[in-house]
Amino acid sequence: MSFITKEVGNGLRRNFTMTVALIVSVAVSLSLVGAALLMSAQVDRMKGYWYDKIEVSIFLCGKSSVAFTCTGTVTPSQRTNIESILGSLSPTVQDVFYESSADAYKQFKEQFAGSAILANISPDALPESFRVKLDDPANFEKVASALQSVQGVESIQDQRKLLDRFFQILRGLQTFALAVALAMLFVTILLVMNTVRVAAFARRRETSIMRSVGASNMAIRLPFILEAAVAAILGSTLATAGILAAKYWVIDARLAPNLTFIPFVTWPEVLVIIPWLYLIGVGTTVLASSITLRRYLKG
Amino acid sequence: MINFDNVSKHYKNTITPALDDINLTIEQGDFVFLVGASGSGKSSLLRLLLKEEIPTSGTVTVDGINVAKLSNRKVPAFRRTMGIVFQDFRLLPGKTVFDNVAFGMEVIGKSKNEIQERVPAILELVGLEEKAHRLPSELSGGEQQRVALARAFVNRPKLLLADEPTGNLDPSTSVGIMKLLDRINRTGTTIVMATHDVAIVDQMRKRIVQMENGKIVRDQERGMYGNTGQ
Numbered sequence: 001m002s003f004i005t006k007e008v009g010n011g012l013r014r015n016f017t018m019t020v021a022l023i024v025s026v027a028v029s030l031s032l033v034g035a036a037l038l039m040s041a042q043v044d045r046m047k048g049y050w051y052d053k054i055e056v057s058i059f060l061c062g063k064s065s066v067a068f069t070c071t072g073t074v075t076p077s078q079r080t081n082i083e084s085i086l087g088s089l090s091p092t093v094q095d096v097f098y099e100s101s102a103d104a105y106k107q108f109k110e111q112f113a114g115s116a117i118l119a120n121i122s123p124d125a126l127p128e129s130f131r132v133k134l135d136d137p138a139n140f141e142k143v144a145s146a147l148q149s150v151q152g153v154e155s156i157q158d159q160r161k162l163l164d165r166f167f168q169i170l171r172g173l174q175t176f177a178l179a180v181a182l183a184m185l186f187v188t189i190l191l192v193m194n195t196v197r198v199a200a201f202a203r204r205r206e207t208s209i210m211r212s213v214g215a216s217n218m219a220i221r222l223p224f225i226l227e228a229a230v231a232a233i234l235g236s237t238l239a240t241a242g243i244l245a246a247k248y249w250v251i252d253a254r255l256a257p258n259l260t261f262i263p264f265v266t267w268p269e270v271l272v273i274i275p276w277l278y279l280i281g282v283g284t285t286v287l288a289s290s291i292t293l294r295r296y297l298k299g
Numbered sequence: 300m301i302n303f304d305n306v307s308k309h310y311k312n313t314i315t316p317a318l319d320d321i322n323l324t325i326e327q328g329d330f331v332f333l334v335g336a337s338g339s340g341k342s343s344l345l346r347l348l349l350k351e352e353i354p355t356s357g358t359v360t361v362d363g364i365n366v367a368k369l370s371n372r373k374v375p376a377f378r379r380t381m382g383i384v385f386q387d388f389r390l391l392p393g394k395t396v397f398d399n400v401a402f403g404m405e406v407i408g409k410s411k412n413e414i415q416e417r418v419p420a421i422l423e424l425v426g427l428e429e430k431a432h433r434l435p436s437e438l439s440g441g442e443q444q445r446v447a448l449a450r451a452f453v454n455r456p457k458l459l460l461a462d463e464p465t466g467n468l469d470p471s472t473s474v475g476i477m478k479l480l481d482r483i484n485r486t487g488t489t490i491v492m493a494t495h496d497v498a499i500v501d502q503m504r505k506r507i508v509q510m511e512n513g514k515i516v517r518d519q520e521r522g523m524y525g526n527t528g529q
Contacts, residue, residue: 003405209389212349213450214379215406217372 007223018195026235029184034243036177041269049263057157058130078152095133192288221293228289236281301325306357317343319513333493335510341493382451386463388443390435397431403450425449441472461492497524
């Protein structure tokens with residue numbers, strides 16, 4: 001074993017520039033892979049957080065509503081009727097919360113405190129509404145079909161639609177990051193193959209002597225494979241450091257304090273990515289070097 | 300020990316065969332000179348013994364093993380039963396004499412103790428115990444070939460193949476190498492040596508197998524290079 005470790009150390013030192021190139025390339029591609037995984041975790045987390053908060057808003061008719069289900073402001077009996085329909089939709093409807101015009105105005109005032117908009121809005125301009133919480137946001141259609149032609153309902157709004165567009169953009173970004181990561185990984189594989197090929201060529205004398213004294217294929221190839229693996233481990237470590245730094249210095253120190261309404265990925269979610277980086281980094285380089293050696297060090 | 304049975308070898312894109320219906324038997328403990336001009340088939344014959352090539356037809360057996368049928372996985376173990384010496388020594392320039400010989404044991408996984416024990420003994424056999432910690436570049440050609448011989452013999456092979464081992468050496472140095480090969484042969488190791496060296500062949504008076512255009516044209520006990528025996 002000490003023989004092999006000695007050989008690996010020699011090989012890495014002799015091939016210094018290529019080794020550095022390999023380490024950097026592994027580090028960059030794995031950082032991108034890590035970033036893509038991080039984004040995916042971030043999107044999942046935001047989805048979980050916001051979908052949990054999603055409500056279906058059922059706006060009731062106001063003084064100036066024009067919907068065909070409206071004849072002036074909603075009457076108390078219409079309101080009771082809507083409430084009982086909502087009650088009959090259990091368990092799809094988990095929770096119903098009534099918001100009067102005055103409540104809506106109060107909320108609005110808090111949200112836009114200090115803004116000039118406030119002066120133009122009168123308390124009765126905001127419609128009263130039922131805020132409905134569903135067991136699953138995907139069940140919106142059930143509620144909509146039950147209520148859309150009921151007298152006194154002006155409109156039904158699904159917040160999920162708004163969120164979905166936002167998530168679509170995030171998914172697009174994520175796919176792009178993943179595509180770049182895969183391209184980098186591909187470049188890394190080519191670089192591994194070339195590095196190993198150069199190393200095998202530089203040591204063809206040793207390997208031919210090894211073969212002639214009866215060294216097994218494994219004994220001949222292992223030092224090369226381990227060299228690539230050591231470079232991959234160093235690269236993966238750099239990538240890991242990059243991901244941890246991004247969490248610590250960018251997400252926790254900069255983004256989270258300023259964007260309080262967005263839930264950010266937590267440490268456990270970040271840490272779970274790290275074994276994957278090592279696995280991908282070491283796995284691809286070992287595979288690529290083995291394939292190369294099969295070709296260039298025929299036994 | 301070694302048996303060639305109607306062995307022919309055609310390389311791709313050549314018209315004449317490199318080996319043409321060779322029949323040859325070499326017994327355990329034999330010392331055989333393989334002589335003939337360049338391209339006569341000596342190297343092809345050695346390559347078949349190492350399974351670097353497989354015969355186009357016929358069978359080559361070494362120590363009861365059909366070489367062509369040997370699976371690739373078993374080739375390394377098979378090669379450990381033989382030592383090989385080349386014209387250009389093939390020593391590792393960055394390693395000392397001791398380490399070069401030890402290398403032959405390390406790569407097949409021999410223990411440190413065994414290496415510490417065997418290497419000095421074998422260096423003494425080849426007369427280089429004083430130069431164990433020199434680099435190959437500090438040695439003469441004859442000394443380098445002795446190191447190569449030590450490396451080939453350190454694992455006690457049953458068969459030693461030598462491809463022009465004196466090709467790069469002057470006559471007096473060559474004699475030293477031949478004496479060493481003779482000593483190794485006396486331990487029971489079979490030796491097959493391809494050579495051009497007329498003086499050495501004539502001096503040693505060993506079995507001669509002469510090749511020409513892929514055929515064996517002479518197989519003579521205690522022969523001389525120029526003597527066709529007819």
